[in-house]
Amino acid sequence: MKKHPLNRRIRLATLALAAGTALAAGSAQAQDKGSVHLAYVEWSSEVASTNVVRAVLEQAGYEVEMTSLSAAAMWQAVATGDADAIVAAWLPTTHADYMERVGDEVVDLGVNLDGTKLGLVVPAYSDIDSIAELNDHADSFNNEIIGIDPGAGLMGLTEKVVDAYDLDLALRSGSGATMTAALESAIQNEEDVVVTGWTPHWKFARWDLKYLEDPENVYGGAEQIHTIARQGLEEEMPEAYAILDAFEWTPEQMGEVMLMNQEEDADPYENAKQWVEENQDLVQEWLPES
Structure with a gap:
C-alpha cells in the first residue's frame, strides 16, 4: 500500500518548518525541502x-x-x-x-x-579458467563456492550456474564482507578459492583476480x-x-x-x-x- 499523500505532506511540512528556524542570515543553503x-x-x-x-x-x-x-x-x-x-x-x-x-x-x-559484470571469480594464479573446469578441481576449492547474502540476485543466478554445469561444489551464503574475507585469507595462503563476484568492486583493485569463463552464458553479458x-x-x-x-x-x-x-x-x-x-x-x- 502506498503512503498516504496527506501524511507525507504533513511530515514534509513539519520538517521544512523545523529547518526554517535554523537558517543563518545570508546563508546560501536552501530551506530544508x-x-x-x-x-x-x-x-x-x-x-x-x-x-x-x-x-x-x-x-x-x-x-x-x-x-x-x-x-x-x-x-x-x-x-x-x-x-x-x-x-x-x-x-x-x-x-x-x-x-x-x-x-x-x-x-x-x-x-x-x-x-558491470557478474560471475565466478578466482585468484589470477588459479590453474583453471572456466566454470566448466571446476568439478575437476573441486577438492582444491574445498568443494564450495563462497557467496554473499542469500537474497541477492547474484546468488539466484549462481544457483542456476550450479545446476547448468552440474557442479559438485556447494554454494555457501554469507555476506559481501565474509566473501572478501575468505578471498583475502586464501590469497594470503596462496590457496584456491572461488567466490561470487561483480564489477565494479574494490577487490579487483586490491588483488590480482580473474573471472572464470561462462561458456553456457548463465550470468549473461554486461x-x-x-x-x-x-x-x-x-x-x-x-x-x-x-x-x-x-x-x-x-x-x-x-x-x-x-x-x-x-x-x-x-x-x-x-x-x-x-x-x-x-x-x-x-x-x-x-x-x-x-
Missing part, C-alpha cells in the same frame, strides 16, 4: 553510490534517510512507497525477477552506471545499474526526482569511493561527502539549474 528515503543493499558498490547520492541531495537542501535491506526488500520498499528511491538496481539480469514482480509499481529512471523511484515522487519532490534522474557516473569514479571505504575506520558517509566536495564539476551536472 523535506526528507528523501533511500534504500540500498549492503554491497560495497551500493554503499558507495547511495552515500554519494545522499551527500548530493543534502547539498541541495534535503534531509536523507538511508536503510540497508536485502535486495528483495529493497525493491519492495520502493514499490510500496516505504522508500523513495534506490540507485542499486542491477538490470537486465541480476534483478530481473524483482523488476518482473514490481516493475509496474515503480519508475525506472534509467542507467546510473554502465559497464549489465547496468539503474535508478528506480517510487510512483508519485516526481510530483511531490520534483527537484529530488530530477537529481536522481540526472545521477550518472563511471565504474572508475565509483571505484574511487569504494577504495576510500576500505581504509581502516572508514566512514562511507564522510567519504562520500569528501568525494562530492572534490568533484563539484560532475556534481553540478546532477543538480538542476537554479
Whole structure:
C-alpha cells in the first residue's frame, strides 16, 4: 500500500518548518525541502553510490534517510512507497525477477552506471579458467563456492550456474564482507578459492583476480545499474526526482569511493561527502539549474 499523500505532506511540512528556524542570515543553503528515503543493499558498490547520492541531495537542501535491506526488500520498499528511491538496481539480469514482480509499481529512471559484470571469480594464479573446469578441481576449492547474502540476485543466478554445469561444489551464503574475507585469507595462503563476484568492486583493485569463463552464458553479458523511484515522487519532490534522474557516473569514479571505504575506520558517509566536495564539476551536472 502506498503512503498516504496527506501524511507525507504533513511530515514534509513539519520538517521544512523545523529547518526554517535554523537558517543563518545570508546563508546560501536552501530551506530544508523535506526528507528523501533511500534504500540500498549492503554491497560495497551500493554503499558507495547511495552515500554519494545522499551527500548530493543534502547539498541541495534535503534531509536523507538511508536503510540497508536485502535486495528483495529493497525493491519492495520502493514499490510500496516505504522508500523513495534506490540507485542499486542491477538490470537486465541480476534483478530481473524483482523488476518482473514490481516493475509496474515503480519508475525506472534509467542507467546510473554502465559497464558491470557478474560471475565466478578466482585468484589470477588459479590453474583453471572456466566454470566448466571446476568439478575437476573441486577438492582444491574445498568443494564450495563462497557467496554473499542469500537474497541477492547474484546468488539466484549462481544457483542456476550450479545446476547448468552440474557442479559438485556447494554454494555457501554469507555476506559481501565474509566473501572478501575468505578471498583475502586464501590469497594470503596462496590457496584456491572461488567466490561470487561483480564489477565494479574494490577487490579487483586490491588483488590480482580473474573471472572464470561462462561458456553456457548463465550470468549473461554486461549489465547496468539503474535508478528506480517510487510512483508519485516526481510530483511531490520534483527537484529530488530530477537529481536522481540526472545521477550518472563511471565504474572508475565509483571505484574511487569504494577504495576510500576500505581504509581502516572508514566512514562511507564522510567519504562520500569528501568525494562530492572534490568533484563539484560532475556534481553540478546532477543538480538542476537554479
